[in-house]
């Protein structure tokens with residue numbers, strides 16, 4: 001379980017988050033949504049201690065993350081951030097194997113089980129046949145899937161993802177989020193696509209200008225009444241079997257030339 005309470009943050013004196021509350025329940029998928037600049041990435045970075053909050057606290061299974069050593073954080077939390085890792089001259093298999101590092105001391109070599117776990121993770125994202133290719137030669141979407149495999153290989157009980165569907169085609173957007181949703185790992189995922197959020201997240205936190213505009217079950221947050229004032233677009237909602245799907249339109253039609 002991940003809990004953030006009264007989290008506030010400022011970059012160089014400019015406030016970007018205030019009074020943010022968030023609870024990612026054990027084994028659930030919590031989606032973090034909101035317009036550009038609303039503070040999603042900043043909040044996620046605070047959750048994995050890349051940034052320290054100015055106010056409030058983040059707890060991991062009840063323990064303040066600020067008090068956990070880096071190595072312990074790495075064992076407990078896997079992160080797929082937006083920034084690509086440095087362009088190391090390593091193969092796809094080696095990149096995924098790096099997910100096993102928190103389970104080894106610096107001088108301990110990877111073992112047979114480490115290799116097996118990494119291979120399974122690579123297969124789960126559909127990249128097994130790419131194992132021997134240089135990581136840097138992959139497309140953006142392929143890199144993204146490998147980085148998700150690296151996070152899976154880490155076998156952490158918490159998973160934080162910042163727009164993991166960026167660069168992915170529609171099939172892999174669904175495959176990756178479908179996989180994440182079935183892992184049973186406590187997950188916080190930043191998503192732009194609200195229809196993907198509707199399908200794969202149990203609960204959502206909607207950020208607007210650095211504060212929580214709405215939070216709750218996806219079905220309750222993804223309504224025209226909640227979304228229209230935040231995104232400034234017209235929203236129509238349909239029920240597609242077991243989940244809501246949304247259609248957006250600009251609020252004011254462009255006047256003819």
Ligand code: ADP
Nearest residue numbers: 011012016034035036037038039040041042043
């Ligand atoms: P989102 O992920 O919702 O697009 P961000 O967390 O990236 O939002 O950004 C929130 C606000 O903080 C934005 O106004 C952005 O311009 C600003 N910001 C983000 N990163 C930095 C930074 N490193 N330095 C200064 N301002 C930043």
